[in-house]
Amino acid sequence: MKELAAKYNAAEVEDKWYAYWLDHKFFHSEPNEKEPYTIVIPPPNVTDILHMGHVLNNTLNDVLIRNARMHGKNACWVPGTDHASIATESKVVARLKEQGIRKEDLTREEFLTHAWQWKEEHGGIILKQLRKLGCSCDWDRTRFTMEPALSEAVINTFVYFYKKGWIYKGVRMVNWDPEALTAVSDDEVIHKDTQSHFYHLRYYISDGKGNPTDAYLVIATTRPETIMADAAICVNPADERHHHLRGKKVLIPLINREIPVIEDDYVEMDFGTGCLKVTPAHDVHDYEIGLRHNLEVLDIIDEHGRLNEKAQILVGEDRFVARKKIVKMLEEAGNLEKVEQYTSPVGYSERTNAVIEPRLSAQWFLKMSELAQMAMETVDSGRTRFIPEKYVNTYRHWMENARDWCISRQLWWGQRIPAWYLPDGRVVVEPNAEAALKAAQAICPDIKAEDLHQDEDVLDTWFSSWLWPISVFDPDMPGHPDHQPNKDLAYYYPTSDLVTGPDIIFFWVARMIMAGEEFMGREPFSNVYFTGIVRDKIGRKMSKTLGNSPDPLKLIEQYGADAVRIGMLLCSSAGNDIFYDEAQIQQGAAFCNKIWNAYRLVKGFSVDEKAPQSPVSAAAVRWFGEKLKETVAIVEDCYGKFRISEALMTIYRLFWDDFCSWYLEAVKPAFVDGKAAPTDAATHAATLSYFEALLKLIHPVMPFITEELWQDLSPRAEGETIMYAAAPSVEKADEAVLTDFAIAFETVNAVRGVRAQKNIAPKEPLTLLLKSGYPEGVIPLVEKLSNAAVRLVSEFGQGQGISLLVRTYEGFVLLEGLVNADEEIAKLEKDLAYQQNFLAGVRKKLSNERFVANAPAAVIDNERKKEADALSRIEIIESQLKALK
RNA sequence: GGGCGAUUAGCUCAGUUGGUUCAGAGCACCUGCCUUACAAGCAGGGGGUCGACGGUUCGAAUCCGCCAUCGCCCACCA
Numbered sequence: 001m002k003e004l005a006a007k008y009n010a011a012e013v014e015d016k017w018y019a020y021w022l023d024h025k026f027f028h029s030e031p032n033e034k035e036p037y038t039i040v041i042p043p044p045n046v047t048d049i050l051h052m053g054h055v056l057n058n059t060l061n062d063v064l065i066r067n068a069r070m071h072g073k074n075a076c077w078v079p080g081t082d083h084a085s086i087a088t089e090s091k092v093v094a095r096l097k098e099q100g101i102r103k104e105d106l107t108r109e110e111f112l113t114h115a116w117q118w119k120e121e122h123g124g125i126i127l128k129q130l131r132k133l134g135c136s137c138d139w140d141r142t143r144f145t146m147e148p149a150l151s152e153a154v155i156n157t158f159v160y161f162y163k164k165g166w167i168y169k170g171v172r173m174v175n176w177d178p179e180a181l182t183a184v185s186d187d188e189v190i191h192k193d194t195q196s197h198f199y200h201l202r203y204y205i206s207d208g209k210g211n212p213t214d215a216y217l218v219i220a221t222t223r224p225e226t227i228m229a230d231a232a233i234c235v236n237p238a239d240e241r242h243h244h245l246r247g248k249k250v251l252i253p254l255i256n257r258e259i260p261v262i263e264d265d266y267v268e269m270d271f272g273t274g275c276l277k278v279t280p281a282h283d284v285h286d287y288e289i290g291l292r293h294n295l296e297v298l299d300i301i302d303e304h305g306r307l308n309e310k311a312q313i314l315v316g317e318d319r320f321v322a323r324k325k326i327v328k329m330l331e332e333a334g335n336l337e338k339v340e341q342y343t344s345p346v347g348y349s350e351r352t353n354a355v356i357e358p359r360l361s362a363q364w365f366l367k368m369s370e371l372a373q374m375a376m377e378t379v380d381s382g383r384t385r386f387i388p389e390k391y392v393n394t395y396r397h398w399m400e401n402a403r404d405w406c407i408s409r410q411l412w413w414g415q416r417i418p419a420w421y422l423p424d425g426r427v428v429v430e431p432n433a434e435a436a437l438k439a440a441q442a443i444c445p446d447i448k449a450e451d452l453h454q455d456e457d458v459l460d461t462w463f464s465s466w467l468w469p470i471s472v473f474d475p476d477m478p479g480h481p482d483h484q485p486n487k488d489l490a491y492y493y494p495t496s497d498l499v500t501g502p503d504i505i506f507f508w509v510a511r512m513i514m515a516g517e518e519f520m521g522r523e524p525f526s527n528v529y530f531t532g533i534v535r536d537k538i539g540r541k542m543s544k545t546l547g548n549s550p551d552p553l554k555l556i557e558q559y560g561a562d563a564v565r566i567g568m569l570l571c572s573s574a575g576n577d578i579f580y581d582e583a584q585i586q587q588g589a590a591f592c593n594k595i596w597n598a599y600r601l602v603k604g605f606s607v608d609e610k611a612p613q614s615p616v617s618a619a620a621v622r623w624f625g626e627k628l629k630e631t632v633a634i635v636e637d638c639y640g641k642f643r644i645s646e647a648l649m650t651i652y653r654l655f656w657d658d659f660c661s662w663y664l665e666a667v668k669p670a671f672v673d674g675k676a677a678p679t680d681a682a683t684h685a686a687t688l689s690y691f692e693a694l695l696k697l698i699h700p701v702m703p704f705i706t707e708e709l710w711q712d713l714s715p716r717a718e719g720e721t722i723m724y725a726a727a728p729s730v731e732k733a734d735e736a737v738l739t740d741f742a743i744a745f746e747t748v749n750a751v752r753g754v755r756a757q758k759n760i761a762p763k764e765p766l767t768l769l770l771k772s773g774y775p776e777g778v779i780p781l782v783e784k785l786s787n788a789a790v791r792l793v794s795e796f797g798q799g800q801g802i803s804l805l806v807r808t809y810e811g812f813v814l815l816e817g818l819v820n821a822d823e824e825i826a827k828l829e830k831d832l833a834y835q836q837n838f839l840a841g842v843r844k845k846l847s848n849e850r851f852v853a854n855a856p857a858a859v860i861d862n863e864r865k866k867e868a869d870a871l872s873r874i875e876i877i878e879s880q881l882k883a884l885k
Numbered sequence: 886g887g888g889c890g891a892u893u894a895g896c897u898c899a900g901u902u903g904g905u906u907c908a909g910a911g912c913a914c915c916u917g918c919c920u921u922a923c924a925a926g927c928a929g930g931g932g933g934u935c936g937a938c939g940g941u942u943c944g945a946a947u948c949c950g951c952c953a954u955c956g957c958c959c960a961c962c963a
Contacts, residue, residue: 006923191960198963221963234963271962278963285961344963393889394958401959502957537896539956570911571897577956579897587912590925597923604922646899649911664922671921749929756929762920807906838906850943851904859904859944866906 004603008596010560010589014704018131026723027136029076031491037068037075038495040469041137042508043145045084046119047091050129052534052542052580053501055552056572059565060499060531062135063644066700068496069136070727076492077136078472080143081124085414085461086180086351092118092413108412108456115413132553134561134703136723141472145464146415149475154415154464155431156479157515158407162419162429166367167407169419169427173284174406176359178305179352182410183363185460186403187506189356191345198342199224199327200273202335203233203250206258212251217242217261218337220272222344223282224330225322227252228311230259231286231295232278237263239274253335254326255312262293284358297360305357319357364408364417364457371514372402378513384523387642391502391530398506407460414458421453428452466511469495469524478519485520498525501533529642532577539579555585562702563588569648569701591652592705595698598660599709602687605669608678615780617683620666623741623781624690627658630733635697648701655694662745663690666781688713693728743806744778744785750804751786754813758802762787769793769801769812788813796883803828803880808872810880821884828884832877839870 021027029036039061044054061077069075092115093103103111124144130137143150161167174183200220204212219233230252235242245261252259266289267276280290281299290297300311305319313329314322330336347356376399378384379392386392408417419429420436428439433449440447464471467478474489485493494516500509509528516524535541542549555564566588572578613621631654638647667687669677679687692713699706699722710722751768760766766788770779779790796803796812800819804811845851846863 004922007925219963223963266962268962276963283961283963285963288961345960388890390890397888397959505958573898576891576898581897581912583912584897586925590923593925594923597926599922601922641901643899646910649899653910660923661927668922674921676921752928753930756917759917762918762928842906845904845943848943852943854943855904862905869906 004596004600006597006600008560008592008705010562010592010704011557013708014132014134014556014561017704017707018134020707021136021721021723022139024719024721025140026721027077027138028140029074029138031487032074034072034074036492036496037065037073038078038492039065039076039497039499040078040472040495041080042498042500042504043080043082043143043465043468044126045087046081046123046144047084047088048081048126050126050133050552051549052552052568054126054130055133055564056531056534056568056578057499057501058130058133058135059568060529060572060644062133062565062703063569063700064497064499064639065136066703066723067639067727069723070696070699070725072726075136076138076141078141078143079127079130079135079137079139080141080468080472081127081145082461082465083119083144083146083414085409085411085458086177086182086184088115088119088123089411089413090180090352111412129553132556132561133565136703143472145461145468146413150464150467150471151415152431153467153471153475153478154459155418157463157467157519158415158418158459158479159429159431160479160481161366166370167364167429168367169362169364171360171362172365172406173287173358173360174363175347175349176303176357176361177349177352177354178303178357179354180349180411181303183359183361183406183408184349184351184356185406185462188350189347190350191347193343194346195341195343196222196346198222198272198340199330200337200339201227201253201277201330202337203253203275203277205245206249206251208249210251210256210258212256217245217250217275218273219275219277220340221277222342223279223323224326225307225314225319226279226282226300227277227326228255228257228307228313229279229281229298229300230257230277231280231290231298232260232262232293234262234264234267234276234278234289235274236265236267236269239267239269241274253330253333262289262295264289264292281360282358287358287360299360301357301359303359305354363406364419364455365404366407366463368402368404371518372399372510374517375399375510375513378517378523384513384525385527387527387529391505391528394502395505395510398510405460407463408455408457409460410456411458414461415464417455417457417459419455421455422447423451427455462507462511465508466515467519469493469512469516470519478515481519493520494523495525497527497529499529499531502530503533505530527642531572534578534580537579537581539577542580550580550582555582559585559589560592560704562592562704565701566591566648569645572645573643591656592702594656594660595702595705595709598655598664599691599712601664601668602691603712604676605684605687606676606678607681607684609681611678611680613680613682616784617667617680619741619778619781620663621683621686623737624659624663625686626733626737627654627663627741628690628693628728629731630738631658632693632697632728633730633733636730651694651697651701655698659690659694662785663687665785695722696725696727699723699725740775740778741781743775743809744782746806747782747804747809747811748786750806750811751782751788751813754802754804754815758815758818760818765789767791767814769796769799769814771796771810774809774811803883805831805873805876808869808876810876825881825884828877828881832874832881835870835874835877839867839874842867842870 065075065077095118096103096114175189177184198220200218202216202218205215207213233250248261249258250261278286278289278295280287280295280297282301298310300307301319302308307314307317307322309315314325349356379395418431419427421427422440422444428436430436430439436452437449440452470477473492474486476483477485477489512524533541536548540546540548563585567585570584631650634650635647667683669679695706695710707722768788768790770790770792772792772794783790799814800816801812801814802819842863852860
């Protein structure tokens with residue numbers, strides 16, 4: 001790098017260094033004697049393209065992994081993608097549709113061929129995009145949840161739990177997604193308050209022969225289209241209003257089918273009319289009432305959410321169309337008493353946003369009780385820590401109420417359930433067809449392969465991703481209790497930290513903990529850092545429809561990856577939602593530019609080996625060394641507590657304020673005859689070494705610019721990288737030095753304040769009198785930075801000027817002819833009043849017997865110091881006033 | 886309906902077991918500067934009765950109670 005442009009050009013630099021890192025396999029990790037630091041990526045869906053949520057998550061992951069690497073750990077970040085059955089299958093179906101192909105016309109094998117083809121062509125784009133962000137994933141370890149080995153792990157897991165008796169098949173009311181045509185788990189249903197109507201319908205009481213009488217009862221329902229499936233009318237046994245209905249039958253409107261009136265405690269007397277229509281096939285609770293009362297289950301809605309022939313009327317109509325039509329029919333038939341506006345929670349599919357239809361079907365379930373208990377203990381014992389901690393509550397609540405997990409999905413894209421049915425309906429569960437045949441023959445010796453039929457369903461995606469921290473290292477482990485972990489698994493497991501969103505705490509985090517405990521006997525990770533959701537700056541979730549979600553790649557192109565990373569981190573305190581604002585990325589870009597220009601300055605220093613070090617430079621070098629130590633300790637502490645944005649801010653201020661505004665200004669060469677004076681060797685060496693330390697401190701958050709400058713800072717051999725440079729070590733800072741210099745900087749600020757107030761240009765030299773007792777070591781620095789000649793005196797004498805007060809140190813800027821005595825007096829009197837008030841407060845405290853008796857000695861001592869300080873300041877101000885008057 | 890969390894400067898947030906001169910940071914804002922690293926900059930400055938009320942305490946942004954507002958999670962009132 002010969003000439004440095006005045007502005008930093010990120011685009012040029014980033015591709016160059018990422019390629020260099022890849023070429024040298026710097027991201028790759030193999031087990032060795034060092035301490036491992038492991039992260040498994042929360043695998044994005046194979047269909048995903050990079051959005052701001054990914055940027056946040058992966059930036060945090062990368063910061064952690066790079067930080068660990070520089071701390072001498074063997075850092076391994078395993079990337080990969082999730083096959084995401086529902087999301088992917090619907091993408092593939094949509095694409096086939098565009099090509100005029102209907103899924104129904106394809107065989108399972110044909111469809112899967114298309115799906116794999118889609119995956120090869122369009123899947124995993126996001127992994128390429130993560131490279132642009134600078135993510136230091138071990139790409140050689142990239143995994144896919146549906147690759148053969150990982151699929152095998154899933155199948156083995158199923159067989160394992162089946163044989164353990166924890167997996168069973170049962171007919172249950174499940175959450176049916178009529179768009180994706182599959183059952184989904186309870187957790188995949190989102191309840192949203194939805195504006196609808198409450199229809200009050202008359203059911204006429206039957207005369208016993210199937211004819212209506214004049215008497216009727218009224219039920220209230222939100223789903224009039226399901227009345228044809230009614231099996232009974234239910235009232236509360238304690239409800240006297242309805243006792244006359246006991247033993248009666250009523251007629252379903254329109255179709256005139258006779259159903260009984262029954263009694264059950266479930267019905268709330270004061271809700272609706274107190275009469276409930278019971279529709280066992282289309283409502284979870286009704287189903288349970290039906291079981292208790294032995295009611296007929298009549299399923300009138302098909303898998304697409306349309307009425308079937310059992311409905312008798314409106315056959316083939318969509319449930320919502322049918323609802324509109326039947327209301328009209330009921331009205332015309334005189335059965336509609338009234339319609340109320342009504343808001344009630346309605347379940348929507350997380351994936352397709354379709355209204356969930358409760359539907360009876362045979363599904364596979366995994367028993368949760370033991371697993372949940374184990375997983376609760378993992379977190380209770382602190383073996384896995386949640387950051388922020390509040391999520392432990394959420395987690396506990398779920399674990400205590402965990403219901404059995406519906407793991408079957410009526411899809412093709414995914415791991416097919418390894419259950420084979422015999423012609424008589426019996427089932428064998430084995431890892432493959434051959435084993436299944438053998439098992440079947442043990443039951444029926446005559447059976448042949450073609451007699452067996454494999455279950456059509458696939459497994460829930462989360463049933464594969466819960467193995468992720470194990471299977472990415474050793475896919476043979478899950479489901480094989482006797483298997484010894486391979487070298488990778490033994491070394492990298494348990495992983496260190498997991499960064500993810502709280503929205504998948506149950507789907508994924510909890511279940512990984514279950515699988516970890518079950519198959520490894522211990523937790524899958526030590527810490528879980530929950531990020532917030534990325535929102536726009538006015539707090540809306542980012543969404544395609546709102547168009548408020550920027551394209552991260554465009555941002556990277558415009559501002560550079562380092563700037564984007566900083567922009568995200570700046571506003572990401574743990575556990576809070578992120579309010580994204582492009583201004584933060586601009587701030588990140590400005591920081592890049594600041595670093596760049598500071599480097600230009602340092603790079604431009606010429607060195608004079610013989611020149612002695614000036615007192616100013618000596619002071620600055622001494623001070624910054626201590627400041628650096630102090631900051632490194634703070635940053636380490638922040639990382640330990642996952643306060644990443646705070647760590648970043650601390651580094652930011654160290655670089656900008658302390659290094660650039662104070663240190664560099666102090667050691668910056670003066671101009672003599674239009675030329676910068678050379679820098680002495682000691683200062684030059686110190687400056688380079690500080691710069692290097694700063695680059696290393698910044699590297700985890702801004703990998704590219706730091707590599708670029710680090711490579712240029714001193715000669716580096718091919719294959720060297722800042723990625724593996726040792727992080728600045730933690731050392732105790734000298735407090736006394738820091739205090740003295742803090743006083744110096746306050747003094748400089750005070751003089752600059754006088755300049756601003758009196759409109760005196762920075763280049764105009766001043767004279768500053770300081771009372772003896774002022775820390776002398778910092779005076780050269782004060783002189784240079786305030787452009788004032790300092791004279792240490794015991795008395796200020798008669799000169800005209802403005803007095804200063806820095807802590808308890810008194811100063812005086814000589815300003816002949818520029819001082820307005822009245823103004824100064826007013827200012828001092830105001831200050832005096834403040835100090836006196838302050839003193840009074842402190843004294844009140846000290847004269848309070850109970851304070852003196854109860855407060856710790858350190859607190860009391862401090863109050864005494866405050867008192868003494870206030871007294872000396874008051875004395876100073878009074879003498880200054882006296883001099884002016 | 887149940888639970889959890891939040892409320893501090895215009896905005897986003899720190900404030901670690903109650904006590905350092907504790908009311909902070911960044912950004913934004915205002916004033917003055919194109920000073921040979923950087924105008925994506927430099928120097929200076931203003932701004933908050935810590936959501937409301939009550940309590941505990943020598944002492945409360947911090948602990949307790951209640952209220953208000955917001956957010957999240959769980960939940961079957963048709």
